[in-house]
Amino acid sequence: MYDYRVIVGIEFGATHSGFGYASISSTEDISFYNQWNERLRTIKAPTVLSYDDEYENVQSWGYPALESNHVELFKFLLGEMKNKPPLPREKAISDYLHELSKIVKEEICRRWESIDFYNQVLIILTIPDNYKISTWDIREYAFKAGLLNDCYSQNFKLITESEATSLFCIKYLKKCNLSIGEKFMVVECSDNTINLTTRMLLIDERLSVVLEQIKDNCAVDQELLKFLEQKIGSSAINLLRKHQPQQLQHLQSAIISFLAEFTGTQSESSLIEFDLKDHCPSITEYCEGEYHDNMVRDDWRIKLEFEDVKAMVDPVIERTIQLIDSQLHLRNNDCFALSLVGKFAKSIYFQLRIGETFNKRVQFISVPLHLESAIMRGAVLYGQNFGKNFIYFTNFIF
Known part of the structure; x- marks a missing residue:
């Protein structure tokens, strides 16, 4: 018989993963782990792993793995990986969950010192909607990763990302x-x-x-990359993707955060200017030819005019x-x-x-x-109701 004290909602996402947690008696107060990156206080880490040359041992994961050749886990989940490395899907997913589970257990045991993790923590794991793996296989991977005491543990439940998001939205729509x-x-x-x-x-x-x-x-990310290609060239973008993906991601996130304030009214819009060297230092190495000359002339600054922003978001x-x-x-x-x-x-x-x-x-x-944490919040809400009304999803079309 399980005596759940804590709910952990883990988002095992296509591109980023993270977790939130709360006491089962009060899911209004949900906390999120945000120590994934020293530079950014973010609640998610990239779903990537970096291995040694033999793909036997994990060298790094999450943000540190972006600085070297890495495996993107979502491609294993979705069955879409091209030029697949000699790495079994089971090992890749178990390895990532193993690294993630160490952080989960450390954080939960830090907050609740006397807790029995395998008997008093209810784990809700969310997965992409179009995953290609059976739920039993994922349960086995979670067991091998150390999240579960055995494959038949009752304190482990799976829901899809869209189900978790819907539960999160219900909380507001009922109001x-x-x-x-x-x-x-x-x-x-x-x-x-x-x-x-x-x-x-x-x-x-x-x-x-x-x-x-x-x-x-x-997506707006794709439109933003088109704009950046016009400024620094497609070759520079490709080199950043390959060698400095974290810097490119940081630049994209910085620009998109400014786009959120755009109202679509020219009189209310101001010029947005970014110093590429601050957000993406390696760009000076990868930008070539005419693009390099233009950026040197502009002191490595790019400007987003009203029409530039509209072209990205429209x-x-x-x-x-x-x-x-x-x-x-x-x-x-x-x-x-x-x-x-x-x-x-x-x-x-x-x-x-x-x-x-x-x-x-x-x-x-x-x-x-709390849009960024919607999936994790929905997972925690699912866990709160699991022992009471048991929320479940009926899939049929009217």
């Missing part, structure tokens, strides 16, 4: 009088994709899938609008609310455009707080 039988659409604009899923709230906070998930690869917004419109059309506008999540959902301009387009077709458009 807006979402009722049993009403439908809502979760619109997630993440680093590299747009994901839409329409669900219906059932009795006892169960959720059904009304329309299956739609996924599109249009394609993503237009595609998102098209996807939402198609889902609403299939349901004859029978949808109570849109819930906007993901990094790009922070954008003021994105929120305004979605609101202007759909405010007469749905009753409510929600932008919850």
